[in-house]
Amino acid sequence: MPRSFSAAPRRETIAYRNQSLSYTLVFRSRRTIGFAVRPDGSVHISAPAGTSPEWVAQQVLKKADWIIKHQEAFANRPAPAPTRHFEAGSPHYYQGQPYQLRFAEARRATVTVEGDELIIATPAPLTSAQTEALLHTWYARQAGPLFAEALVRVWPRFTEFNLMRPTLSVRQMQTRWGSCTPRSARIRLSPELVRARPECLDYVLLHECCHLLVGDHSKAFYDLQTRLLPDWERWKQELNALPK
The missing domain is CATH 3.30.2010.10 (Metalloproteases ("zincins"), catalytic domain)
Structure with a gap:
């Protein structure tokens, strides 16, 4: 079986429309690049091993509107409703x-x-x-x-x-x-x-x-x-x- 590859994550930042777009990049044994925006707004990129950070940055720029849209959606979600308590004064x-x-x-x-x-x-x-x-x-x-x-x-x-x-x-x-x-x-x-x-x-x-x-x-x-x-x-x- 081929050996799996996974380098340590690295933090990257690019400029897009007068703002900074930061993401965590990790290289893995995969054929395509993967994008993920988490509920806290952080961006995580999984790129094929052997590609360069510069190439990844170009792909992130192409996907920037999609990333920002999802970050805004998470940011605009209503805050979780508070939990009820059943003690005196609650x-x-x-x-x-x-x-x-x-x-x-x-x-x-x-x-x-x-x-x-x-x-x-x-x-x-x-x-x-x-x-x-x-x-x-x-x-x-x-x-x-x-x-x-x-x-x-x-x-x-x-x-x-x-x-x-x-x-x-x-x-x-x-x-x-x-x-x-x-x-x-x-x-x-x-x-x-x-x-x-x-x-x-x-x-x-x-x-x-x-x-x-x-x-x-x-x-x-x-x-x-x-x-x-x-x-x-x-x-x-x-x-x-x-x-x-």
């Missing part, structure tokens, strides 16, 4: 408003909103996991009435289509805010949506209602969604910024 959201978590003692477990506090009262102290589970249960109890109110706000936008009014249900989901079965006009929404502003909830519900007309995420779907809710991207971004 912020938690309900209908878009932040509340501080406070614990109290009571004969039975209850969750109430008072002023700027979300109060969890229980007979005995809770672990973080137990607190999280109790909050999930409370969100689910609030969800039904809030989802019904959202449908009252959203559904008039679909009057022109003469559709069957959908049935809403609450379902915990790991990776989605909602789902729709067009055939039965059934829409399932995550109880976590009660943490967001009503406008965010309306966006998700409208999104699922649009699937009653267009089942996929094609251009036709987004054209319809934009016509019915022109600023939907704003609410999507706000929703995805909620602490996970």
